[in-house]
Amino acid sequence: MSARGQVTSIYLSHDLRDQLLDRAAGGTGPGASIQTLARRYIDLAWRSRPTLAPAEWRLVCDALNGTWLGDDTTISTMPARGMIICEVEDAIRINGLGEKWGVDGTALTHRLAALTDAECESVRDVVIVFWARCGDAAAARVTAAGGDPNAVPGEPGWRESLSVRS
Numbered sequence: 072m073s074a075r076g077q078v079t080s081i082y083l084s085h086d087l088r089d090q091l092l093d094r095a096a097g098g099t100g101p102g103a104s105i106q107t108l109a110r111r112y113i114d115l116a117w118r119s120r121p122t123l124a125p126a127e128w129r130l131v132c133d134a135l136n137g138t139w140l141g142d143d144t145t146i147s148t149m150p151a152r153g154m155i156i157c158e159v160e161d162a163i164r165i166n167g168l169g170e171k172w173g174v175d176g177t178a179l180t181h182r183l184a185a186l187t188d189a190e191c192e193s194v195r196d197v198v199i200v201f202w203a204r205c206g207d208a209a210a211a212r213v214t215a216a217g218g219d220p221n222a223v224p225g226e227p228g229w230r231e232s233l234s235v236r237s
Contacts, residue, residue: 121186123224131194131197132197134163134166134168152186164176217230
């Protein structure tokens with residue numbers, strides 16, 4: 072791997088490629104735009120993260136375990152607020168996650184309902200990062216960087232993606 076990073080190939084829809092080219096500063100092309108937009112997204116997710124107690128983050132991550140939050144364009148562009156609230160409410164009511172994590176579930180769902188769109192996307196980002204770190208390779212990478220792959224925001228072992236924040 073060079074000092075510039077690792078080359079990664081991706082396939083882009085025509086529409087997405089055009090959107091990236093529209094954002095390419097000085098004719099740098101889609102690769103530079105992807106890096107810039109990814110860093111902006113990560114920074115925005117960090118800046119927009121709502122303040123939840125670690126137990127509340129654990130409840131949200133537990134409730135959204137197995138919920139598809141990834142890269143399918145139909146699902147990942149659904150309004151995050153409605154999906155998050157429905158899943159969290161059901162997990163509290165049906166699975167008793169409020170009691171499991173020692174959280175006032177009603178108060179948490181009211182707080183989640185009041186989040187902005189950017190805050191909801193940040194919640195989605197935390198959940199994706201949390202569950203992605205469960206794999207052996209990802210856990211080893213996080214541990215090697217001084218983090219705890221089982222940590223949530225607000226805990227000492229939580230490390231931000233790309234080490235942009237700690």
